[in-house]
Amino acid sequence: MELFNYFRSSASFRVRIALALKGLDYDYRSVHLAKNEQFKESYAAVSASRLVPLLRDGEASVTQSMAIIEYLDETHPEPPLLPREALDRAYVRALSQDIACEIHPLNNLRVLRYLTQEMGVSDENKDRWYRHWVETGLEVVERRLVGEERAGAFCFGDTPGMADCLLVPQVFNAQRFHARLDHVPTVMRIHEACMKLDAFAKTQPSACPDAE
Amino acid sequence: MELFNYFRSSASFRVRIALALKGLDYDYRSVHLAKNEQFKESYAAVSASRLVPLLRDGEASVTQSMAIIEYLDETHPEPPLLPREALDRAYVRALSQDIACEIHPLNNLRVLRYLTQEMGVSDENKDRWYRHWVETGLEVVERRLVGEERAGAFCFGDTPGMADCLLVPQVFNAQRFHARLDHVPTVMRIHEACMKLDAFAKTQPSACPDAE
Numbered sequence A, B: 001m002e003l004f005n006y007f008r009s010s011a012s013f014r015v016r017i018a019l020a021l022k023g024l025d026y027d028y029r030s031v032h033l034a035k036n037e038q039f040k041e042s043y044a045a046v047s048a049s050r051l052v053p054l055l056r057d058g059e060a061s062v063t064q065s066m067a068i069i070e071y072l073d074e075t076h077p078e079p080p081l082l083p084r085e086a087l088d089r090a091y092v093r094a095l096s097q098d099i100a101c102e103i104h105p106l107n108n109l110r111v112l113r114y115l116t117q118e119m120g121v122s123d124e125n126k127d128r129w130y131r132h133w134v135e136t137g138l139e140v141v142e143r144r145l146v147g148e149e150r151a152g153a154f155c156f157g158d159t160p161g162m163a164d165c166l167l168v169p170q171v172f173n174a175q176r177f178h179a180r181l182d183h184v185p186t187v188m189r190i191h192e193a194c195m196k197l198d199a200f201a202k203t204q205p206s207a208c209p210d211a212e
Helices: A010-022 A065-075 A086-100 A109-117 A123-146 A162-176 A185-195 B010-022 B065-075 B086-100 B109-117 B123-146 B162-176 B185-195
Strands: A002-005 A027-030 A054-057 A060-063 B002-005 B027-030 B054-057 B060-063
Touching: A002 A010, A010 A065, A010 A162, A054 A065, A060 A065, A060 B086, A065 A086, A065 A162, A065 B086, A086 A123, A086 A162, A086 B060, A086 B065, A109 A123, A123 A162, A123 A185, A162 A185, B002 B010, B010 B065, B010 B162, B054 B065, B060 B065, B065 B086, B065 B162, B086 B123, B086 B162, B109 B123, B123 B162, B123 B185, B162 B185
Parallel strands: A002 A027, B002 B027
Antiparallel strands: A002 A054, A054 A060, B002 B054, B054 B060
């Protein structure tokens, strides 16, 4: 397998964690977003969206980080990243989507660029925007985890799974933009539990081959 | 089952379509977003995120539209909304996420409110923002559909499924904000095929009990 990705892309980081949790080897292909390499013809030829990550598995391409993680879980079932029961699966997916649909899209590089370059928003306000969505979005994740019997050492029970693959990269982004995190102690407890594991620590942005 | 939702919420519309495709009955519970009913204590008691839709199934609550649709598909398998093969499932999920993660979050009511009320963006620029993400986002969906053997009369083959549940509400939003759609003929062809079916036509915003 080949993973087209970028060290700082949090959607890429999610998939790196999932591949590591599954113990799967892959070739790391760097697509440098800040240098606009995603728009190069060679990448456009394989990616309709010009976004990372993209997983090549033989002749097939899979995009969208959550779709890739579920694909890996279906094709390499052990260890499972989603639970078995429908309601438990729905909880893990919803928690993942609380991050992937409510927080991350607002803080994507292309969105931040559009805010400053097209909407005339100042850098200061752009940073305020970033922190606002991370802080309020993680508050939702915190409320869900606190009210949820299914949460344990990790988002679901005591083994890491799909929701953890999304939570950790989001905390990295929050820290990078100096967002508040003292209001989400459960999020941070789980984040710290994850970071003790190689699957998370060895795939973090600073450990990537294209890290700057 | 009970569906907490709002006629104009496109994430709600996705789930109404899925329930209709499955032929499932439910009680329609209106949460009027424009009147901020999602912040009322009675709703906050069941919803950590204060977002719609939320499906109550007995004592259980499920949130996030894609998680709800997959839950319905797992608990009521016929007719299936996702295909069987892992690569096909990944395609349907990725296409759904191209809408749910890349287009819709940027055009949510709370995001538009934040742009005008907190970022000082004019109404005109807010509308430009809206159209930009819909038009460029649907262009990605179009490119994916055109390059994809799996697409047929609908997003996957010749029966409607999860990706169609996301595509149609997004086109409704685009039309409401007068976005360009002439550059996405395949999207529009599939949209029109869907709208010929009761599951889509009878759950559209104007047909809802809380429609204005």
